[in-house]
Amino acid sequence: MEKGFRSIKKLKTEEIYIRDPFVFTDHKRKVYYLFGTTFADGCGDREPQFDVFVSSNLEDWEGPYCAFIPPKGFWGVRHYWAPEVFEKDGFYYMFASFKGGIGERRGTGALISSCPAGPYKPHSPGPLTPKEWECLDGTYYCDQEGQKWLVFCHEWTQEYEGKIKAIRLSEDLKQSRGEPVDILNAAEMSWIRKFSDPRIEKSGFLTDAPFMYTTKSGELLMLWSSYSVKDDGDIGSGGYTVAVARSKSGKVEGPWTHGDDLLLDRNAGHSSLFRNMEGKLILCTHYPDTPHGQERPLFLELNELDNGLTLDS
Template sequence: MMLKNENIQIRDPFVFTNKKDGKYYLFGSTDKNIWGPGTGFDVYVGEDLENWDGPYPVFRPDEDFYSEENFWAPEVHEYNGRYFMFATFFRKDNQHRGTGILVSDSLMGPFKPHSAGPVTPKNWFSLDGTLFIDEEGLPWMVFCHEWVQVEDGEICAVRLSEDLKESVGEPIVLFRASEAPWPTSFKHKTRKSPNNYVTDGTFMFRASNGELLMLWASFVNNVYAQGISRSSSGEITGPWIHDEKPIYHDDGGHGMVFKTFEGNLMLTLHSPNKTPLERPIFIPIEEKDGKIQVVD
């Protein structure tokens, strides 16, 4: 069945541009209620970012899978000839969220568990892990240490084994949400601290001038927004400098950047940030000397 963007409920959209068949593969948090029991992940397939076939199931957990709820933010990366899905899951064993890694030989799945469980620290509330390959060809995962545990949400990086099955060493804190000038404290109905700053949805992007950019989401006056930070060293370890204002602040975020088949840059994110109204939004952008701006 062909669907338009306005008919697709999805959070955390992630587009894989597949040059092998000339099609876009749209992944994301696709459960009707992502805050509860998890069904799995679906993919939509299209050629123009407006009309989509699907949904097609790409991941459904077995009975012995380590999570039953909060199936969030799947990203799919091609690495060493296979497709690896980084996704957030709520662990059954200790009721903490973390990012696990799945694998498939096809973008259409089925994706199966690759890591033994989440590769983020076991006793952390973590989410939204993304793959980053450094200048030496070594894999890292950049992820968020959740504000629900640390109040001032952190963005961290950890080395991965070359087979992507586990983390190597301890995570490095790259920065905290309050260090950027644009987020404001998140006012939560049960967590009353004035120091709640959210970090969500990391995505790494190498600019044309070689500068390393990071997209991430937070809140401005309790409205979901998308921001950009940049590494002054060009390396994942930073130090990180933050843009003064978010690039999108109209109740949308958890974005990523990809190139269309025409060679144009596109930002995709979900908006509004309210279940079940979330839809994929596609925003043409331009990048010049590391600076990103929306195309009017």
């Protein structure tokens, strides 16, 4: 693992500041790798980068090590957000959000490494999301026919009604193909509230963090996050949430349905899934979402039903 300019420390889970956490379980090495949004815009004379923390038990961690340090001329210059790591054909691919230079949109690109901890190198020549769109939080999914997909958010800052779409990827994961497929329009959700950012004098319906899961019965679920209205959900906080969309056909193309029940409504969100060393399915999320600066990784066990997921009580 690659050491950077910051000190390597031994940390408990609750001591790690991170947003958008993602855990890759290396069953061969018996190690968990924790990625997320940490050093997103650089600081002083240091460029932005992606970090990785390592653990054998999901409680005691060591890091941060450097997972990706951008080479000179790399297309992403800031907004290093939401890295996710997937294995394919003996290589490890990191899909992450980057913002280009002045006049360029944010998008999701792919990096590659021979080791899950990195170091990662550029793989796609630029964003895999449409270059004219403001996008983020792309996640990788391979369907039952072997088609590779990138599922991503089309930002509310450009669209007002934030959307989640999917686009086909080439077999080598370097290019996207064809037109995007619609999955959801956030404004159509009964539980959602508008999100506002006074810095840009805009408000709209936010979409974050799609993540795909196939149920035992073959239905395809998509976890995603936004903000709920007050008095909706289990505590009525009106905070950050985790919702679930469903494709009963098991296909990315849908049709998709959207229930009113939220998987999580506790000022926590941007969730992904992983299996621990014992094979138990775990929800990985950050909590709390606000106030900013307090975010920590949170791991919650899930029950796998024939056609869905519930939190383990």
